Structure formats: C-alpha cells, structure tokens
Amino acid sequence: MSLENKIALLRAEINATARSTSSRELPSEVPQAPTASVENRDQQEIESLIKLINDALDELPKEIEKYPRLTAIGAFGVGLAFGVILDRRFQW
Structure with a gap:
C-alpha cells in the first residue's frame, strides 16, 4: 500500500468520523471542576x-x-546561546 493510499484511507476515515460526530447530539452537560483523583494524579506526575x-x-x-x-x-554552546539571547534582548 502506497503512502498516497494510506493518506486517502485516513482522510476518508476522518471525514466519516466527523460526519457521525456531527450527526449525533452533543451532550449539554457543563464540565465539572477537577476532582480529587485528578489532583492526586497531577501530584503524582x-x-x-x-x-x-x-x-x-x-x-x-x-x-x-x-x-x-x-x-x-x-x-560553551550554552554560554554562546545565552549571550546571543541577551544581546538581542538588550540592544544598546
């Protein structure tokens, strides 16, 4: 299967998914605030x-x-990059 065929198949799949998503009703729920489990997961990360x-x-x-x-x-590279950034930032 060539790259062009793969791209065409993926494009068709994306279009089909987009059509099916737009045809379904979107839920009217308001997103809830993060729960303790989300905060705990963030803390662990x-x-x-x-x-x-x-x-x-x-x-x-x-x-x-x-x-x-x-x-x-x-x-030396880090120092040079830092110098270039500072030079551009603080043009005399």
Missing part, C-alpha cells in the same frame, strides 16, 4: 518528574568526569 530530574542531576557529575571535552563544548 509532579513527584515522578522531580524524581526523574533528581536522578539526572545525580548522574551529571559522573558524566562530566567521563566526558570533559564534551562538557566544555556544551558549556
């Missing part, structure tokens, strides 16, 4: 993100010792 960041920061010194040249090049 934040905690897992913080844990992931902490793990990455714990490994950072090992990577710096392992790849000193790459670290220097990366630091």
